Each structure stands twice: as C-alpha cells, then as structure tokens.
Amino acid sequence: MLTSAFSFTRLRAQFIKEVLSVLRDPRSRMVVFVPPILQLLVFAFAATLEVRNVDIAVYNQDAGRWSHELVQRLDSARFITHVRHVDSQRQLHEMIDRGEVIAALAIPVDFSRTIAAGDSGRAQVLVDGRRSNSGQITVAYLSTIAADVGAEVVPDAQAPTPVVVRHWFNPNLVYRWFIVPGLTGILALFSALLITSLSIARERELGTFDQLLVSPTSTPEIIISKSLPALAIGTLLGLFMISAGVFLFGIPFTGSFALLLASLVLFIASVVGIGLMISAVSMTQQQAILGAFAIGVPAVLMSGFATPVENMPLVLQWLAQAIPLTHFLIIVEGSFLKAMPPGEVLSSLWPLAVIALASMTMASFFVRGRLQ
Amino acid sequence: MQADTAMAATPASAVAAAAVVIEGVDKHFGKVQALRSLSAHIHYGRLTGLVGPDGAGKTTLMRILTGLLVPNAGRVTLAGYDVVKDNDAIHVASGYMPQRFGLYEDLSVMENMRLYAQLRGMDADRNADLFAELLDFTRLGPFTKRLAGKLSGGMKQKLGLACALMARPKVLLLDEPGVGVDPVSRQDLWRMVQALTDEGMAVVWSTAYLDEAERCESVLLLNQGQLLFDGPPQQLTAQLEGRSFRLENVGAERRAVLTEALDLESVSDGVIQGAGVRVVLRDGAQASQIQALADRARVALAPVPARFEDAFIDLLGGGPGGTSTLAERLPPVELGSDIAVSCRNLTKRFGEFTATDQVSFEVRKGEIFGLLGPNGAGKSTTFKMLCGLLKPTAGEAHVVGHDLRRATGAAKSRLGYMAQKFSLYGLLSVQQNLEFSAGVYGLEGNTRRERIAEMIETFDLSEWLSATPDSLPLGHKQRLALACSLMHRPPVLFLDEPTSGVDPITRREFWTHINGLARKGVTIMVTTHFMDEAEYCDRVAMLSRARLIALDTPDALKRAAANAEHPDPTMEDAFIHLVESADREMEAAA
Numbered sequence: 001m002l003t004s005a006f007s008f009t010r011l012r013a014q015f016i017k018e019v020l021s022v023l024r025d026p027r028s029r030m031v032v033f034v035p036p037i038l039q040l041l042v043f044a045f046a047a048t049l050e051v052r053n054v055d056i057a058v059y060n061q062d063a064g065r066w067s068h069e070l071v072q073r074l075d076s077a078r079f080i081t082h083v084r085h086v087d088s089q090r091q092l093h094e095m096i097d098r099g100e101v102i103a104a105l106a107i108p109v110d111f112s113r114t115i116a117a118g119d120s121g122r123a124q125v126l127v128d129g130r131r132s133n134s135g136q137i138t139v140a141y142l143s144t145i146a147a148d149v150g151a152e153v154v155p156d157a158q159a160p161t162p163v164v165v166r167h168w169f170n171p172n173l174v175y176r177w178f179i180v181p182g183l184t185g186i187l188a189l190f191s192a193l194l195i196t197s198l199s200i201a202r203e204r205e206l207g208t209f210d211q212l213l214v215s216p217t218s219t220p221e222i223i224i225s226k227s228l229p230a231l232a233i234g235t236l237l238g239l240f241m242i243s244a245g246v247f248l249f250g251i252p253f254t255g256s257f258a259l260l261l262a263s264l265v266l267f268i269a270s271v272v273g274i275g276l277m278i279s280a281v282s283m284t285q286q287q288a289i290l291g292a293f294a295i296g297v298p299a300v301l302m303s304g305f306a307t308p309v310e311n312m313p314l315v316l317q318w319l320a321q322a323i324p325l326t327h328f329l330i331i332v333e334g335s336f337l338k339a340m341p342p343g344e345v346l347s348s349l350w351p352l353a354v355i356a357l358a359s360m361t362m363a364s365f366f367v368r369g370r371l372q
Numbered sequence: 373m374q375a376d377t378a379m380a381a382t383p384a385s386a387v388a389a390a391a392v393v394i395e396g397v398d399k400h401f402g403k404v405q406a407l408r409s410l411s412a413h414i415h416y417g418r419l420t421g422l423v424g425p426d427g428a429g430k431t432t433l434m435r436i437l438t439g440l441l442v443p444n445a446g447r448v449t450l451a452g453y454d455v456v457k458d459n460d461a462i463h464v465a466s467g468y469m470p471q472r473f474g475l476y477e478d479l480s481v482m483e484n485m486r487l488y489a490q491l492r493g494m495d496a497d498r499n500a501d502l503f504a505e506l507l508d509f510t511r512l513g514p515f516t517k518r519l520a521g522k523l524s525g526g527m528k529q530k531l532g533l534a535c536a537l538m539a540r541p542k543v544l545l546l547d548e549p550g551v552g553v554d555p556v557s558r559q560d561l562w563r564m565v566q567a568l569t570d571e572g573m574a575v576v577w578s579t580a581y582l583d584e585a586e587r588c589e590s591v592l593l594l595n596q597g598q599l600l601f602d603g604p605p606q607q608l609t610a611q612l613e614g615r616s617f618r619l620e621n622v623g624a625e626r627r628a629v630l631t632e633a634l635d636l637e638s639v640s641d642g643v644i645q646g647a648g649v650r651v652v653l654r655d656g657a658q659a660s661q662i663q664a665l666a667d668r669a670r671v672a673l674a675p676v677p678a679r680f681e682d683a684f685i686d687l688l689g690g691g692p693g694g695t696s697t698l699a700e701r702l703p704p705v706e707l708g709s710d711i712a713v714s715c716r717n718l719t720k721r722f723g724e725f726t727a728t729d730q731v732s733f734e735v736r737k738g739e740i741f742g743l744l745g746p747n748g749a750g751k752s753t754t755f756k757m758l759c760g761l762l763k764p765t766a767g768e769a770h771v772v773g774h775d776l777r778r779a780t781g782a783a784k785s786r787l788g789y790m791a792q793k794f795s796l797y798g799l800l801s802v803q804q805n806l807e808f809s810a811g812v813y814g815l816e817g818n819t820r821r822e823r824i825a826e827m828i829e830t831f832d833l834s835e836w837l838s839a840t841p842d843s844l845p846l847g848h849k850q851r852l853a854l855a856c857s858l859m860h861r862p863p864v865l866f867l868d869e870p871t872s873g874v875d876p877i878t879r880r881e882f883w884t885h886i887n888g889l890a891r892k893g894v895t896i897m898v899t900t901h902f903m904d905e906a907e908y909c910d911r912v913a914m915l916s917r918a919r920l921i922a923l924d925t926p927d928a929l930k931r932a933a934a935n936a937e938h939p940d941p942t943m944e945d946a947f948i949h950l951v952e953s954a955d956r957e958m959e960a961a962a
Contacts, residue, residue, distance in 0.1 A: 013811020017797060017804070024799040211795040211856075214759050214866070215812045216785035 010217050014225035021202065022195055022229050027285070031194040032233055036187055040244060051137045057084045057095045057104040064112020066121060066149065073145050074105070079138075096128050103127045103138045115153055177251050181336040182305045184241040185267065185328045189299070192234035192268045193292045196275025199226045200367070201288035219368045223360070226279075227272045234268035235261075245336065255335025259345045266352040267328040273359025280366035299323045304330075324359075327352045391416045391543050391574035392437060396446035399432055399597075406432040407597045409446070414576060414590075416542070419569050421588030421605070422578035423680075425875030427846070428594040430578040431471065434547050437576070438468045451542045467541035469532045471548050477521030481512055481531055484520050488535040506534040509564060525747045526557025533564060543574045550579055554746035555903065555944050556951055562587060582681040582876060583904065583944075593684065595875075600687050605680050612652065612678035612686060617662060619649040620672045627887045629669050634694025634884070636661045641682060641691040641880070644887070645907045646927035652682045654690065681876055681904075691880040698830045698858070699888025705737065705863045705895075709773055712737045712864050712895035713758060717767035720753050727753040729918040730767065735911075737863075738893040740886065742906050745915035746951055752868070754915065755899050759866045760784050771864055785813065788862035792869040794853040796841040802852055803837040806859070813860035827855040847878040854885060865889065867898040871905065883908055903943040914950050921954040 022028045056074060060067050074083050084101060086092055092104045106124040115121040125142055127135040203209035212222065242260070245251045274295060282288035302309075302316060303325035309317055320326045327348040334340030392414035399407040407429045414420045422430050435441040436448055439455045439462040448455045451465035475484050485506070489499060507513045510530040515523065520531060529549050536544060546565075550558050565575050569589075577588060585591050586605050593601040593608070601608050622629050630649045633642045638657035643650050651662055659673070666673040685691050713735040720728040728750040735741045745751040756762040758769050760776050760783060769776045774783035797805050806827060810820045828834050831851040836844055841852060850870075857865065867886075871879045879902075886908070890896055898909065906912050907926050914922040914929070922929060926943060933941040933949035941949070 007814050009814045009816050010812050013808050016811075017800060017808045020804060021797065021799045206798060207791055207793040207795040208797055210761055210791060211789060212812070213761055214784060214787065214789040215809075216781045216814065217812055218781065 006218065006220065010215075011221050011225055014212075014217065014221060015228055018199065018225050018229045021199070022233070025198070025202065028195055028198055031191055031198075032237070035190065036237055036240060039183060039187060040241075040248075051102075051134045051141065052079050053081050054079060054103075054134070054138060055082045055084055055101045056080050056138075056142075057086055057092055057101040059086050059089060059092045059104065059106045061109045062107050062111040062113075064116070066112040066115045066153065067107045067123075069152070070105075070107065070123070070146070070149050073149060074142075077141070077145060079141055092126065096126055099128065099130075101128075102131060102135060103142065105142070120150070176249050177337060178333075180241070180245040180249055180251060181332045182329055184238050184245065184332055185303075185325050186300055186305065187241055188234045188238040188264070188268055189271050189325055190292075190296055191237050192230045192271040193275045193278075193296050194289065195230040195233060196226060196272050197278040197282065197288040197292040198285055199230075200276065200279035201282040201285045204282075205284050219364055222367060223276065223364055226276060227269070227360075230272045230275065231265070231268050234271065235264055238264045238268070242332075251336050253336055254339035255331075256342060256345065257335075259342060259349070260331060260335045263328060263331045263345070263349050263352055266349065266356045267324050270324040270352060270356035270359045273356065273361075273363040276363035277359070277366045280363070280369070299325055302326070321351065322355065324352055324355045327355075389416065390414060391451060392576075393449045394433075394437075394446070395448070397433075397436060397443045397448060398445035399429075399436065399441065399443050405597050407436075407443070410597075410599050411446075412592050412599060412602050414543070414574055414592075416574045417569055417572045418589045419565055419575050419577060419587075421585045421591040422576055422594065423580075423582065423585040423588075423591055423684075424594035425580055425878075427596070428875075429597040430580075430594055431547055432597075433594070434468070434545050434576070434578060437543075437545055438462065438466055440468075464539060465541060466543045466545060467536035467539065468545045469529075469536040469547060469549060471551065475520040475528060475532060475535070478519060480517050480519055481523070482516040484531060485534060485538070488538045492539040494539065502538075506537060509537075509567070510534045511560070524557070526553045526560065529553055529557070529561060530564075533561070537568075541573070543576070544568060545576045545578075547578050548580065549577060550581055550584055554749075554901075555947050556746055559948060580875075581902070582684055583679070585680045591680075593687070595688065600684075608683040609678040609680055612682050614675065615653045615655070615657075615686075616676050616678045616682055617651050617653070617659065618645065618674050618676045619651070619662075619666050619669065620674055621647050622649050622669060622671050623647050625669060627891050629665065629671075630887065631694035631696075631884075631891075633662060633665055634691070636665065638662065640689075641685045642694070643880070643883070643904065643907070645904075646925065646930065650676065652678075652686065655686070685876055685880075688877060691877060692884060694884055696885045696888025698854075698885050699892050701826060701830060702861065702889070702892050702894075705893035707737050707772060707863055707893075710737055711735070711770075711773075712739070713741070713769075713771055713897060715754075715758060715767065715769040718754065718757055718764050718769055719766040720750075720757060720762060721765045726918050728757065728764075728915075731913075731915070731920045732767075733913055733920065733923055735895055735897065737895055738890055739910045740890050740896040740898065740908060742909035742912040743897070743899045743915065744906055744912055744947065749915040750918040751899055751915050755866070755868060755897070758897065759787055759789055785860065786862055786864060788857040788860070788865040790853050790857040790865070790867050790870055792872050794841070794849055796849070796853055796856065798840060798842050801838050801840060802833055802844070805841060805852065805856060806833075809856035809859045815860060823859055823861075827859065831855050846874060847881060850874065850878055850882055854882070858889075863893070864895045864897065867896065869899055869901060872901060879905075903947065906943050906947075914947070916951045916954045917958065919954075922950050 022032070058071055058074065060071060071083065074080060084095065086095065089106065092106060095101045096104055104126040108122065111121045111123060125139060127139055129135060200209060203212065246253050275292065278291040278295065279288055282291055302320045303323050304320065309320045309326060312320065330348045331345055334344065390413040394410055394412045397407055397410045410433070422433065424430055432441065436443050437450055437455065439459045442456055450462055453461040453465060455462050476487065479487065485503060507516065510533060512527065512530055512534065515527065520528065523531065549561055553561065565577065569575050579585065588605060590603065591601065591605045592599060619629060626644055626647060626649050630642055630644055633639050633649060633651050638653055638661045639651050640654040641652040653659060653662065663673055711734050716732045718728055718731045731754055743751045743755055753762060757764045760780055763777065771783040772786045774786065776783045797808065800808065806824045810824055815823060833848065833852060836848060841849055844852065871882055886896055900906060909926060911923060911925055912929060913920055929946045929950065930941050930943060933946035938945050
C-alpha cells in the first residue's frame, strides 16, 4: 500500500475529479465560458470612450453666411446623427432636459454681422451635464468645428495651432487597443479566482472534503490537483483573449510572446493561491463566490486598469504592488503596444513570481489549517 | 385494508369532530408521486404519529395540512376550515414547526419569541404572562438572551415549539422534531407534547424513527406516498402477536446465528439485540426452524412482544437476507496486533471549550465499537480525532499501530470512512466515483480494475454506472458509498451516523454487510443516533460533557440501568440513566 507523501496515482485521480467537476458544474462552467464571450461582444461593439451617434440641437437666429457655414459643417460631421433645428431658446432647453440631445448651439442674430465686421463671432453652447464625460468630448469636437470655420474666415491668418499632439504607441488613440490587453488580465483573474474558490467550498458543502481528508492524500496533492485545472483554464482563457486582441481587433503585438506566456502562468498561479485561501475559509459555495468578488473587484480597481497607480495615496500604491494584476497589466500592455524590452518585463515578472510563491505557500497553510 | 378497520373502530361522533380530515389527497411534483389518494382523520386531544422513512411523503402532507402546498386532488379540512379556500384561517388554527427549526439564528431566544408573537399579530408587551408560561414550559427561562444559533439541537427544537405554540393553535404540526435531538432532550419534548394533548390540542408528530411511533396514541404509517396503516400502533403490532422471538445470550456467535436465521425460509426479519438475536417469523410460519437453530446453538428461544418496526418491515414484505455478498469476497483481516484502534488521554480544546476530555479506550480487531452521547457531548470530536480529521490538543490515537499524528498517511491508508451524507461526488458518475476512490487510495493497474469490477458486481451497480449518484435509489446510493469506502480493503471502517434518514429495509441491508465485515475481522467504529443500532455493537462508549462516562457491552449497560420502574430497560433508558447519573455526579463534585 502506498503511503508516501506524494503519489502520482492519487494525484491523477484527484486531477480527473477536479476537471470533471469544473466542466460538469453549471456554476463553474458559466464562470469559464460566459464572461469571455460576453466581454468580447461588449468591448467589440459597445464600450468606448469615443462619442458617436449623438444629436445636437441648433437654434439659429442668424440668417447670414457664417452661421449657415457652421450648421453645414455640423450636418456633415460624422459623430452627429441629426442636427435638430428649433426656433426658441425654450425649446432648446427642453430638448436638453429631456435628454433628446447632448448639446445645443444657440447662434445669435448678429453672428455673421459681427464676423463680417472683422470681430470674432460668439455662439452659445449648452451641454447636458448629466453626461459629463461625453458632454465634454462633444464640446471639444464642436470647438474644432468652430475653429475650422474660423480658419475659413481669415484664411491668411496663422492657424492658431501652437501645439501638435502626437500619441505614441497608439497614435489614433483607438480605445480598444488600450482596453483589450487589460481585459486579458481581468478575465483570467476572475475565472481562475472563481474556479479555485469554488473548489474546496463545493466539496465541503457536499461533505466530500472530509472523505478526501481521511484518505492518505497529502496537502500538497490536494493543492496541486485543485490548482492545475484552474491554472490550465486561466492560461487558455488568457491566450484566447490575447489572440482575439491580435487577430480580431488587430492590435499590434510587439513584445515577446514567451515572456508574456511565462508571466501569464505566474499571474494565474498567484491568483489560484488567493482563490484556494478564500475556498479554505468558506463554508459554502455562496460564501466563496462573495469572497472572490470581495477580493477581485478592489484588486481590479487598484491595479491601474482604470486609474493610474501613481495617482493613488502612497499606502494604496504599496498595496497595489501586492496585487498580481498590477504587474501583469504592465507586462501585457507593454507587450502589445510598446515592444517592451525583456529587461523591463523581467522587472515586473519577479514581483509576480514572489507573489505567486507567497500566495501558494499561504494557501497550503490555510488548507492544512482545516485539519486542526 | 388496515385503514378500513381503523375507521370502523372510530365512533361516528369522533369523526365529525375530527381536527383534520384528509380526503383522497394526491400530490405529485413533476413525475414524482409524493402522495397517492390518501384519506385519514386526525383527532383532538391525541398525539398522532406521522411515521415513515425519508421520502415517504411526510413533509409533503404536513405542508398540505398547513396550507403551504395545494394538493392536486382531494381536499383537507383542518379545525373545520378548508386548507385551500380558508387559507388565512388555517394559519390561525394551526401551529407548524418545520424540520429546519425556522428560527432566526442571529436573534436571541427572546427576540425570536417576540418576532413570532408579532408575526401572529400579537402585542409582545401585553403577553408577558404567555411568554413566562412558554419559557417555563420549555425550560428556556435561563437562556432568553442567548442567540438561537448558539443553542443545542434540543434547545432549538424547544424554542421552535414555543414559537409554534405562540397563538395557542388547535392543531400543532411538528415536522421531525426528534431529528438531531439526543434522547434526554427528546424525553423533554415528549413530556411537553403530552401536556398539550391533555389540554385537548391535536398534535401531529412526524418521524422516521419507528420506535417513536410506539409512543403515539394513533399512527399514520406512510411509505412511498401511500398510507399503509391508520390506527393505534398497538393494533398493528398485535397482528404480529406470537411471531417475535429472541435467541437469548448467544454471545460471540450472534452474528453467525443472525446470518443463519435470516437465511431461513420461515424468518422474515432479524436484528441483533445486545448478546441476543431477535427474529420475526413470516405470517403463518412455524417456529420449528428457528427452534432447531436455537438448539444447535445451545441457546434458549423466548417469545418477545412485537415492536412497531417489526410490523412495518412485515407490511413491506420482510427484510433482506442475512448473507453479505461483500463480506464473502473479502479475505480475512490479518493484523500484527489484536488492538485495531486505541486512544490514550485524547483531549481536544477549542479555545476555552473542552470538547473531548482525556478519553482512553482500546478497540479489538473485528469488534463493532459504538460511540454514543447527547449532542455536544464530544462524540463527533472524538470520532474525528480517531480518523484523522482533527488534530488532538493532547493525548494520542493509533489506528492499526500507526500514530495518527506522526504516521498520518500510513494510518489513513488503513482506514475506511463513510459519513452520514454518503459523501459522494454528485458531479461525477457512479463509475467515476469508483475510479476516484480507487485512485485516491493509490490503487493502480490490474488491482484497480479488479477491485472496481468486484465492487460493481458485489453491489449490483452495473446498471447505474453512467448515472449520477443523486439519481440512484437510496439503497443503491448507500451501497455505492460503502463500495467507495471499502475499495482499499481497510482493516478498520469508520461510520459516522451511517443510517440517518434511511428506511429500515436499507438499514437492515447495511447492517448485514457490516456484520459480515466484522466476522471477517474488520474493525468497525460507529456513531449513531439510533438506539437500536447501538445494540449491534459489541461494546459502546458513552460520552457526556466531553468525558467517557461508560464503556461496556450493550447488555451490561442496560442491566446497570435496571430498577423497579424499568425492570427491562431499553438502550434509550440506559442512555438517559447514564447521562443523568453522570450529571448528578458532576454536580455533587462541583
């Protein structure tokens, strides 16, 4: 009878059991397959910071040439679907109040006259402050159009363009180029976290964990057999998102694939350790899911995905260094657009290795602690 | 047929004034028929037992009586109100205590009572008298500030009862109040229910324990949604008059004798009772065969009064045979030492609380050893330390000579474990479950294939290989659990309340296997709530308040509890006697 601390037979039996459990459990299956497909759809077609398909109201009191020119340009602007003409200031307000338009332009009676007199014409722009972000972007677009009109008025004058901004790495500021690589990390994080945090809790709920603990299997075997399926699924999911980024969204991949793969595996390993800790302390699967989100959501918020880590208070910056996603985001974003040199990758890779080691060690203690 | 005789025995006037009238009730959930054309009467001033194994339809009927479920056919009136049409009146006329307490665990005893009073539309402040009375009645007075979640199982049931009694219902419905409650607390519940029926209330007590049925004045016996019997329990047991016998003082040979007896054509059912073997003959059978067996074993054969459980098994056509196909295939267990399991000064403390206090005993090879005790006595904790699920704070435990603390892996590979809930992987098929347990015990190659094939054949599982364990009939599910825990042929088998909620026939089959295993030299460690199961044990360790208070054969324990009042005490009497006298000693010492 085998009684050694480590046996491949026992490990294989548990590994098969774990894989079957993940694939047959509707909850785990949903965690694995639904979010990536959903996220892909959402980010491919919906989520964007650009402003498109908006309506603008225009109250044009001037019948002159320049107001006509301005409205013509609005009409042909691609981001505007409809230009709605109204004939009173009150109507203008109502349309904004009802949310029918995002911005309104009121052109005064003397607009063209003032320009003809050599002065600069003034028009009023009203913006829906409830949609502040899109509103601000709309105003910026409108100013550009106004400036273009201005340039036509005084063709000889030096165009007032003192600064020319060039965005490096993402010259056209394509929103997806930025978001899809980051999403790779977030999706892999949540699926690995949920799969592992459900694993022990599920067995405890069914009473099979006791059955496992009375068998001669050792803690390292339990940890490994519970980590491997999550590690495999998390890595495959990460690779799937990376290839979607490259082939579907056409994001230039400029870094080293081997290094990215290595950091992906280390990243998932550290998440798996955290998931196992959550699972070891949860009595039910419900607690495990809550625990996974209680850890996962703040981790995403502090990782630098949405807001730069440098803008956080110092204490949170330190804490952010302990979050595996922080380091992985640097690597994945760097690998996609910046052609990050291997040296730079390594400087984010070693913290990942440290975190992975620490979280796996702690997970062993947590699982072993269940035996006390 | 039995139902008809019961009806005829009831005077017409009593029928008119019945507390509950059930007429032709049918209920199905999808394809599952939970109740089939059920008709019965429940009377005021009487304790009516709703008796049957798990899945018999007891809870479904309870929920129909309280108006929580609508029957598919038939009608029910409770205290004169139709449960469907006058649903609101039902809630006033009836008090219902569901199986899972229905208490708010994060509220204190008092807060729970106030909440239930307010839910019943009563002003909690004006009813101080009622509260005092209920607290006195349930003896919960000293614990009003304690959180309901921190109460013991018995105290929770009493609080649930107090809450159900809040509006002074005419009909009280108790859904399995005896589950998870030790005999001492159960005694208390019986006393309270007795007092209520004396006041004229109709009380329905549902239970899967057949010995509880004998305490009821009237019984509705359900099996698979059908009413098997309606009437006083004595009426049913009377039908078995002269068919129950006991082979006295068989001693060490009792398991062999039981096997032989069960395989006799004339015997329908048999169990071990301490050193004796109790048998029930088939209807119309002569005692000659069993007399011959008694003569061969050189023991006395004495007629004994029939029990309710005998009658139930008889109604279902008798128990299973006595030969365990499983044990027949196993080679006899060879151990280096005669002691299979031992512990010395085993102690477990959780913070300030001592769950197990200096427990020592030795279990011999091939012995069936029972651990008994009230809830919270430390029985589970001790059990878990012996099979390596908990690490002792002090003391040591050995399984087959291996120290559980040092040689954990070695000790664990020599023990098998089967828990109450069967602990099977519901997401894996039957075949995959078998493969897993073979693998996790390190079985490889040919051995693994042979053992799995052997288990499939022994337990007749071949039809079910690709099914999930949850879809198996209860009996097969239990066989699968036993197969998984015996895959590695452990010389010691741990059973943690293995037959809770299992019908008596499945329970018999299970014990046939266990008896067979013990005869092959497998040592069995078992915890149980069923007092009649304790009778199967060679020796019983009784725990109370973390200490070992008695360790002896079931017969010796029963003899020690005998007095003028109980000349022939049952195992339950012995249990109550021991716990109470240990408590008195503790108090005297303090």
